[in-house]
Amino acid sequence: MSLLSFLFKGHTMPEEVQVLDREDYKQAISKGKVQLVDVRTRAEFMSGHIKGASNIDFFQGSAFESAFSRFKRDKPLFIYCQSGNRSQRAARKLVDMGFKEVYDLKGGYRTWTY
Template identity: 80%
Template sequence: MSLLSFLFKGKTLPDEVEILDREDYKKAISKGKVQMVDVRTKGEFMSGHIKGAKNIDLFQGSAFESAFSKLNKDKPVYLYCQSGNRSQRAARKLVKMGFTKVYDLRGGYRTWTY
């Protein structure tokens, strides 16, 4: 085991998850109807979000899993949160739930608005 893999154990993302910078994310979601989810709290979502996003709060436990179970696991899912931490946690959960391709916005919503 290398020193880096030891230090960052558990921090690597599954192969099904890809992190996109703002421009690539914007390009990807502009190609038509996509499954885009904001995993922030309702209050954060209400204070501003990416047009077309659905709000499914990561911290809502079983309601989180229930809401995602209604989405198509074979189609890509585009996630974001405020900074990128919660969406990466959500991405790991989705892979465990059987989602085959998950995209995450690098730096989260805060990078979207600048």
Template identity: 70%
Template sequence: MSIFSFLFKEQNLPDAIAILDREDYKSAISKGKVQLVDVRTKREFMSGHIKGAKNIDFFQGSAFDASVAKMKKDMPLYIYCQSGNRSKRAAKRLVELGFSKIYDLRGGYSSWSY
């Protein structure tokens, strides 16, 4: 992997996935009722989370798939994890499960300071 591809790895994401900085993310989720999912563990979630987020642990595999299956695939889905890495993996899984638009928080919850 070249340094160029490493620096611009977000470009390899499916079109259905967008990475938003915290200002754009905050603005988007504050505009009304949205599907907001924290993909961290329950313990991480309990230590602090974005108001209104539903905790669906990505590490739970089939339980994760079953929980997100109950959500609307044609509505935007906003996700985040602790640093942004796990949520990128979760976003790719969500595309495989049929979600059409996923917004991920750049830097994860660790970048959230509201």
């Protein structure tokens, strides 16, 4: 293992996860009914969210995992948070839970509103 791979281990996203910029994300979710999830807190969600998004708070531990039981693991799943940090952690967890295709909004909801 090289020094660089050691230093950056765990910082790369699994191949099942793609991070999309605002325009690509917007285009992807506009193609009909999609699995769209806001992983921010309820208060953050209530202050504004992408139309059609479900709210599943990443910080809710086992409730987070059980909430995803109603989603199809073999269909694309679109997630976002406020800045992109939480959703990257959520994306890794979702891949571990068996989701095959996860899309994350680069920069999070804050980039959506500009």
